[in-house]
Amino acid sequence: MFHTIFYEPLYNLLVVVLTFTPLHDIGAAIVIVTCIVKGILLPLNLSALRSQYLMKRLQPEMNEIKEMQKTNPAEASKKMLELYKKEKINPLSSLFVVIIQIPIFFALYFVFSKGLTQDLESLYSFVKFPDILHTEAFGLFDVTKKNVIIALLAGISSYFLAKRQTVDMVSKKEGEEPSFQDQFMKSMKIQLLYVLPIIITMSAAVLPSALGLYWFISNIIGYAQDVYMKRKLAHLNTI
DSSP states (O other), X not given: OHIIIIIHHHHHHHHHHHHHSGGGBHHHHHHHHHHHHHXXXXXXXXXXXXXXXXHHHTHHHHHHHHHHHTTOHHHHHHHHHHHHHHHTOOTTHHHHHHHHHHHHHHHHHHHHHTTSOOOTTTSOTTOOOOSSOBOEETTTEETXXXXXXXXXXXXXHHHHHHHHHTTTOOOOOTTSOOOHHHHHHHHHHXXXXXXXXXXXXXXXXXXXXXXXXXXXXXXXXXXXXXXXXXXXXXXXXXX
């Protein structure tokens, strides 16, 4: 199922893009494929950001419900679900966006771990593999081999993307006792800002640099999308 749903479409998409890319540059092909993948995931990203903005706007109501949870947990849970349903909020949408990218990343790993060779069993009948294939991206580095610089770029871009995405995380008011949610959000923010970029850097350093390049370009596009969509959805804060 993984091979059919994720590996084959990505493999064939990369081959098709590579065929029409000037000089069959694998670096440019990866950039184009990354843009296509991010474009496909754009509706999910928009939905996740919408939920985040609405939850921020509804924070006073949610705080009241959380206060009720101390005395009547069942009623509080019911009211929270009613609020989500009324405002059409999916609190798990952000998590879903992250989860769906995992098999995409692994599919790309399997594509490049083989050195992007001609895989006749996975190649669609209407797709032709290029007669000449250069694995050097932009004439600078081999995408099938490790590259520390690309790994660092992937990690640094992950940090700046996480910094932007966590800037609106709710923090407790001064003098208030931190709730479980406050502690959870603080822990998540630390992991997104510092732990995740380090993991990405270390992973990209030992994997084919094509994956690091995908990470880097994906983060840049993600940052641009975040800027664009937050400006577009800013009116939700004033509804």
